[in-house]
Amino acid sequence: MFGLIRKTKSGTAKLMALLLLMLSAMTAGLHAQPSRDRLILKDGSYQLITRYELKGDRVRYFSAERSQWEELPTSLVDWEATEKWNRAHDPDAAKLTQKPGSQNEQENGPPNPDAAEAAKLDAEEAASRSDEIARMPLVSPGLHLPDETGVWIMDTYQDQPELVHALQTNGDLDRTHDHSVVRAQIGATGGAKELIRIEGAYAPVQLHVNDPVIYVSLDQPGDDEAPDNAMTVDTHGASTAMRDKNAHSSPDSDYVLIRLTSNHNLRTATAAEIYRMTTPGHTEEIIEMKKELMPGARWMKLTPATPLLIGEYALMERLSPREINLDVWSFGVNPRAKENKDARSAIETP
Structure with a gap:
């Protein structure tokens, strides 16, 4: 094509203009x-x-x-x-x-x-x-969250990432959902009343890392919301609580970790300890969680604001600045613990 252009001053100018135009188009394509x-x-x-x-x-x-x-x-x-x-x-x-x-x-x-x-x-x-x-988002190479509800925690055992399922529990509640709600208002004063009482000195789930990532499944769009008439109780001397008839998981909720006291065959947290979450700074017994809504709004990602110490913990849902969910998810942190039962590992791809 270039050979058809006469090599005159005019032809050379046309050739140069054509080359500059092509170069400009190629350069624009790069950007x-x-x-x-x-x-x-x-x-x-x-x-x-x-x-x-x-x-x-x-x-x-x-x-x-x-x-x-x-x-x-x-x-x-x-x-x-x-x-x-x-x-x-x-x-x-x-x-x-x-x-x-x-x-x-x-x-x-x-x-x-x-x-x-x-x-x-x-x-x-x-x-x-x-x-x-x-x-089922990908959370680690070869490892997806399951197409299930509830709370799943990313652990690492012998240098291998694993997902473990943390069950929700609070004493003798008849748990029929992976995410039930027992509403309670944080009272103006704390008390010695044990609001969280979980059987067993140690949780079935024991993590081997001090910086776990927690994933909470969320209600699908269009799901019924929790009833507005759910019974609430004051955390000071609270003695009764009614569990919602339906499971409810909201992206508007915040979460905190509470370090539980482990005595004999119980893990407990008192109203006074729970009340501390309303005070600035908290203590090492209460750890704030950073939350991130994952693409698709089907899962919420939670990470502790500070590394965890060895011990027993409960993940507590904060429904509002003055209202909490007493039905919690418990786990422990112990780097020397055995591998968790039914942990899900990465699937190797060829």
Whole structure:
């Protein structure tokens, strides 16, 4: 093609202009790749998109599922897999979408019906895949949270990550749910009354690390909320509590860890100890938890604000600044304990 251009001053100028135009297009492609219909992540999941653009160390994309702009770090994207999949499944994807700010799709002509049908099937598949990922997110290489409810804790035994199931309990309650609610209001004064009484000097679950990660399953969208007429009691001298008829797990809840007193065949916490969670600073007996809502809003991730000491603990749900759930999840921290029964390990992939 270049040989057809006459080597005159005018021809040379045209040649240089053409080369500069091509170079400019190539350079623009390096900074803002044409949009594809899948953005594949390194954990094997993917986002269904209509377009994307790079902004520093983040990629900004328009979600075809949620119809809104979202962002994530570029380091999470498997660019090679993204390019390979998009070229194999939709080589004309670049013609269907454009970088935001450019001229609209009218310049690209009418949409391809076959591509539209393929996009529809991809959207259905992506929706199913997204729901599966939300229900069973990857929390460690080869290790997913189970498609179950309740509280699961990430432990490490002999250098191997494991998930263990912590059961909810408080004394003699007839537990029929993985997340039941026994509401109690934090009284104006503490007391010696033991509000938490759990049989056994040690919890069945014993962790081997002092920085566990705790995952709490959440109610699915549309689930019935806990009854508003649940009975509440003052923690000072409280003697009765009525458990909600239905299980209830809310993303609005906060959580704290309370270090239990282990005497004889009981693990206990008094009203006075629980009341300390309302005071600034707390003590080493009460550990605040950092919470993070995981993508899909099906799980909440909790991490202790400070390392845990060896001992027995209860994960307590704080329903509001003045209201708690007395039905707790107990575990211990003992690096020399045996491996937890029924712990779930990572699945090796070939």
